[in-house]
Amino acid sequence: MDTESTYSGYSHYSGHSKKAHRQGSRDRHKSPRSKDGSRSEKSVTIQTPPAEPLLGNDASRTEEGQDDNWGETTTAITGTSEHSISQEDIARISKDLEDSVGLDCKRYLGLTVAAVLGLLVFLTPIAFILLPQILWRDDLEPCGTVCEGLFISVAFKLLILLIGTWALFFRQPKADIPRVFVFRALLLVLIFLFVFSYWLFYGVRILDSKDTNYQGIVQYAVSLVDALLFIHYLAIVLLELRQLQPMFTVKVVRSTDGESRYYSLGHLSIQRAALVVLENYYRDFPVYNPALLTASKSRAAKHMAGLKVYNVDGPGNNASGQSRAMIAAAARRRDSSHNELYYEEADHERRVKKRRARLVVAVEEAFTHIKRLQTEEQQKAPGEMMDSREAAQAIFPSMARALQKYLRTTRQQQYHSMESILQHLSFCITNNMTPKAFLERYLSPGPTLQYDRDRWFSKQWTLVSEEAVTSGLQDGIVFVLKCLDFSLVANVKKIPFIKLSEEFIDPKSHKFVLRL
Secondary structure, X not given: OOOEOOEOOOHHHOOOOHHHHHHHHHHHHHOOOOHHHOHHHHOEEOOXXXXXXXXXXXXXXXXXXXXXXXXXXXXXXXXXXXXXXXXXXXXXXXXXXXXXXHHHHHHHHHHHHHHHHHHHHHXXXXXXXXXXXXXXXXXXXXXXXXXXXXXXXXXXXXXXXXXXXXXXXXXXXXXXXXXXXXXXHHHHHHHHHHHHHHHXXXXXXXXXXXXXXXXXXXXXXXXXXXXXXXXXXHHHHHHHHOOOOOOEEEEEEEXXXXXXXXXXXXXXXXXXXXXXXXXXXXXXXXXXXXXXXXXXXXXXXXHHHOOOOOXXXXXXXXXXXXXXXXXXXXXXXXXXXXXXXHHHHHHHHHHHHHHHHHHHHHHHHHHOOOOOOOOOOOOOOOOOOOOHHHHHHHHHHHHHHHXXXXXXHOOOHHHOXXXXXXXXXXXXXXXXXXXXXXXXXXXXXXXXXXXXXXXXXXXXXXXXXXOOOOOEOOOOOEEEEEOOOOEEEEEEEEOOOOOOOXXXXXXXXXXXXXXX
């Protein structure tokens, strides 16, 4: 199912001509269907609504059909959607949605259990001190100076424990992991068993016998708070300090374009290592651009379209023989295809450099028309004063066409809307930034976090691993992070043991002789 979408964000900045209009109409009515077009009727197209895209998606058109002035008389661009998925993918997405609902329930259940257990921990020492005062107040021995000093100790220790617990545990979760965090679960079990054992001893030895030594009871509550502080220190070691020392090197490769990065990790489980990889992916990897992959696919389809296979054995022959014949013919033609690839890439680089130079000149000329007024000059300014938004709208038309051509040539048009460019231009004008600072976002693709969430192509991930995701990292482990359009393959290697020796050199031994 093909979906046509027409973008005309720059139509009021482009020239018009009748000849170009007729040519554009003929091009729009042609739209030849490929061999896969018959199969696309069984698929469903899912499109996220773009926020006023700046440029039409012309990734389906080839580069050699464009000249240097192709954008000057173009007012509208039509194209078919490139993101189509099958019914199996729809079923998989619905299953993922159901799994996400289950993950939400599991997360809230874990937070509820942790909150109830934390409340029990903080109320237990206070209950140990107050229950004797409520149940057998008249039989208690008087509390002396030492006992009253213990009250202050308990109060401040509970305050320190409360602040430390808030800083360590009460954080906004960054992600939903498929399995429980083993060390966190062990700490919760340890705290529950510890508090339960203290309550059991308190009920048998103090409540049943109604102990009258109130100072001993307060001392018992102080020992509980001290033990809780030591458990909090153990939690800091297990949850924060243990993974700080690098022990493994992880190579992460994006499956579609081969972009790779290296990261150093400590003692982590596979699921937590995958979470660290994803956090660094959005910051370090350039944004995924599927339009850059269509050039090689169209080139391969063009080579295969030039081959003709004749069935001389009649209609009874199977299709595998035809496939082998086409592959063999393509292999015989590969000696000439590399020349064609070389000239295509050289022509594309020439076009990119040319349009980049035009863009740089246009932006520098546009920025020369803007001057920041000082405070004392605002009263005597001869012209009309504007804010940063109005100034951006005033100089944008002079650079719009050059920016449009460059983004289309580098296939970045789907990541930049007109509104986002105006906001960035207004931001640069407000902060007195140079033209190079404005162009930094467009001359080279930036990390994923630089763009809007609607352009990310990767929001929900699936972790695939042969080992249990709760097990720790080991040398040679490979795990895969999959999303809808691509996957990240992570290969774990252990950092080798380094043996470092020392050698002493006497400073007096640095003597040299000149040889003629």
